[in-house]
Amino acid sequence: MARRLSVTRRGFVLGGLSAGALLAFGSPAWASAPTGGPLTDAGPDIIDCAGWAARPNSDIVPIWNQRPVKILVHHTASANQADVGRGAADGLARAIQNFHMDVRGWLDTGQHFTISRGGFVLEGRHRSLEVLRLGKRQVEGAHCTGQNVVAVGIENEGTYIDQDPPQALWESLRTTCAYICTQYGIAPTELYGHRDFKNTACPGDRLYGMLPQLRSEVAGLLGQRVEGAQTQKASWPLLQPGDAGDTVLAAQYLLRDAGVPVATDGRFTPAMADAVRRYQVTTGAEDPNGILGGESWPVLARTVTRGDGSDADRAVDTLAAGRNVEAVPDEVDHPAWQRLLGTTGTPTNTAVDPEGPPR
Template sequence: MPDMSISRRGLMRGGIVVSAAAAGATVIGTTTAALAAAPEPSLHSTAQWGARPPSEPLTTVPNRPSYIVVHHTATSNDVANTQAQAYTLARNVQSWHMSQGWGDSGQQFTISRGGYIMEGRHGSISKLRGGTTFIRGIHAGAPANGESIGIENEGLYTGVQPPGALYDSLLNLCAHLCSQYGIAASKIFGHRDFMATQCPGDKLYAMLPQLRADVAEKLGQQPPPPTWPTVKKGASGERVRSIQYLLRQAGDTTAVDGAFGPGTETDVREFQTAKGLTVDGVVGPQTWARLVVVSKQGASGEAVKAIQRQLNNNHGISTTVDGAFGPGTTTSVRTFQTRRSLVVDGVVGPITWQALVG
């Protein structure tokens, strides 16, 4: 049994040290009030890392941002964890973004693999300290650019998780942003939630529910409840594999390749037709609710494989993927439920499914 005095972040971070979607609009709700204060982490200004002056005037948005958008730089993971490397990264990102005609770095903040947090777009630190306005970015398309703070994270996270130093800095920065601007922890999203992109990588994107929970813990909030994601043609990764396994559990012959292509879309449409659902080929809340199968010790089959792969590949909980829900899988599920502050019963029902794939 885990030591219950350990925070959710402490439990999850152990998995980071050991190991290192879908486009479309996201509905942004209102923020919550009365957040606990989170201290300002160490921030390195544009002057400190030697930024070029912006090539055009930057826009101040005359209100608070409503949410945070997480990115990855899609650059090498084989770099030094030094301040010098962090500053080189910031200069390279700025040069690339200015070459695209963006006037400055597109994102407000950048975090290196060594955990250094740098101001990206000029003026972002001073606006954050004021807590009432922010510098408009160019990082996630309209309308997100004028409503959100963008954070670039150094590295490529399609197949590995970010290092602990980066995650800790991301957590501390998000907590401070939320407390300064009155943003709820549930309003932390990935780039792919707004544009057709793989950013911030399958592994980092899969960690966002944990990030929201860890930020909520720092702010004294209740962890946000798990929700069903919306997945459609063009998406890829472990979430798509789960859909494919569940379609096979329902009797289809869907190929399990992690790519939501025409074949998977056709099988989703056939499943929706059979269940009397809206036939759009998109796996949203109603389709997820009919796809998932309540599973517990003694179960077997394709749905169990989906559970085991999610635990093993997306959540850092070592689990044998054999389609048999035995004592080992039960232990893994209980560990996952403990980390997510769910009912710890070893049964994968709708709430645990939502947390696994959300």
């Protein structure tokens, strides 16, 4: 059978089979706990770096004398391949490490843990598992600038823009998150998507939309109960080419307020993407990609005094009129912006780490 190579959005090369039926998978013993049921043993089965034949790290892995306070969920943006066996999981981990070290120039894999479509959980960066088992310190990752010391990063194999993750992956994700929460004392509501802090579609619309469910199920595994509004986190909308409507128009007014020329027509055109990229360059975004997400919104949505006649005030008017909001505060700060944008929820943990460039 022919072997196909594909380059993912993140750039690393993966091999897959050109055809084939979905294979049976084995999941860790404690991943089979009923949804909402409590954990009953010490933790999930996690394959360490030696287990998947990782390369040695090229430099000392930094370890901080502090506990992380949140978990960030990613997807690999690679093919949703049918091979869900252990060999495929090991190959995924090696491909990610090769890309991160050989192309990105990092000292090791960027994320702390990786979960395959077959539900296998693998250590990503060296010493992540050892340090997690102790539960007192944090391995510095390279999965999200600004969050690498305060957040544990979990990559989930596949692309989840218009597909849900397979059940095996989901079970392992929720139990791994529950174990991390247990070890570090992280609240089950402190689970986020990559896009909450960066200008990216990661972890995909479908997986991102499942985060409230993940928070609820992780809480259940911990013997806690969180429902409804507690599972919703305040966030920022993701805007990209092809989008249209009041939110895009408000963003256009905010760009003009920031001194970036752009048409105010409510359409996210290629010209608007160029305007967003220019803004991202001036504000020091790590990857000026023209996508407006969790990294650029907090800078763009400045505090506005109502009635000041600015383009930012016009953005407020646009959102208030489009959503029939009558009570708009005299001063529109980040929580007020998020309510107007329709992305309100419990406050996001905004802790930012002291790390330097990814390594």
